[in-house]
Amino acid sequence: MTAIETVNLTIYYGQKCVVKNVNLKIPENIVFAIMGPSGCGKSTLLRSFNRLLELNPNARVEGDVRLYGKSVYEMNPIEVRRRIGMVFQQPNPFPHMSVFDNVALGLKLNGLVKSKKELREIVEWALKKAALWDEVKDRLRDPASALSGGQQQRLCIARALAMKPEVLLMDEPTANLDPVATEKIEDLIYELKEDYTIVVVTHSPSQAARVSDYVAFLYLGELVEVGKTEKVFEKPENELTERYLTGRTG
Amino acid sequence: MLREVKEKLFLFGIAVMTALTVLPLFHIIYSVATRGLPVLLRGGIGFLTGTLAPPGDGLGGIGPAILGTLILTALASLIGLPVAVMTGVYAAEYPESLIGRLTRTLLTIMMEFPTILVGLFVMQILVIPMGSYSAIAGALALALVMMPYVAVYTEEAFRNVPFTYREAAFALGLSRFKVVFRVLAGMARKGIVTGMLIGMAKVAGETAPLLFTAGGSNRIYFAGIDKPVGAIPLLIYYLVQQPYENYHEIAWGASLVLLLVFLAIFLPLRLSLKEVKL
16 A cells, blocks of 8 residues: 655745655555755655645645545645654754653644543553663653653654654654664664654665665655665666765765 | 063953943942942831831831832733733744734834833823823833833744754644644743843833823822822932932932842842753
């Protein structure tokens, strides 16, 4: 089944076209990597999936993004964002809230839980799912800013998971982390695909090779190549892809 | 050698200039304290609670003026703070819109607006139709003086919250209202509260907007929000123009009280507000 599909997706910032006519099909329950050099439009593309791009008044989207066949641009953006969770490049837990409150916030404010007990259960579940529970179970009341960078990023993953999304978008989730924290996040991505469709943006081909089942190569806003990860890495069809993978473009 | 001398001269010059800048401030505090404190000690509690003494006869008290200042500041905050905070939020949330841009320009102009004109305006719209000076007119004038400070600080506070937290909050499927008031406001609270306290401290010491609105009251504490009310700055303004020795003494005492009210609003602000680590 196709979780996300883009149809002739074109995105402008003012007059500048940053994503050109992209057609993608992202199957469900896999890790789909979007890779490409900095400034190629990866993050912009990702933010069009959950309509987060609308926070930027200069951004304009043409074409369509479909979530299980239904256009997200015809849905209520709030519903879209509940079904498509997101993790960002900079670990950004809300610094003035506790570890617990960061995970509980979306559930509480969206009225998704009936009792305090249920809230605690879901928070614990999300923290376990994000492989963070053992490290924070005794520090749930500590401010989120007291955690390490890698822990903060897993907290952000827990925050997104608590909403029980169908799709998880990750925008260079390890770009600001050290190698050990990066490995933990990558292991986590691998485990999460059993339950979620994961779209991860990365500028590192090696990360794409490590974590993804499918990979798309984006260059200057255009989709150059897409396919199963092994195939794209072993036998790229496009010369540009090959140059990127061998480190001659980037 | 010459370079070191130049360096020393430069530092010395800066030190002198800095001293010249802060000297008047310390001198004001010093003279108010040295002349006000004996009055306060001599008058005791009665000076804070009693009513004004007759000309040439003792100290009495400035109770109505202190109560009036508290009432005026509270009423002005009640009127001004909610409107100002919402204005600040609007300007921060819709900076590109016509109204948003207009608001920001107008707010900065309003901040420097001659406050006596605010008093005149409120006299036109409230005092003349009501036929009397009143607490509510004074409070409205003070609210108008207070609002631009609070709004500008609120706007700044929200705009200083890094964009990534805004994205994170929206990505959770929250409405704009919840993003702003339940998430971002917590991070911007230091700036918002600072703005509120600065606005309150500012209006607690204002005289001009009250001249044609609050009316002043030296012997009646409080008769209702539609009746004239006293205020410490108004009282000082009145007392120093009188030809009586004891009134001048009371004015010094009242000045010290005003200074203390001002510091009471400001000090907690500087001391207790914790910065949110971003």
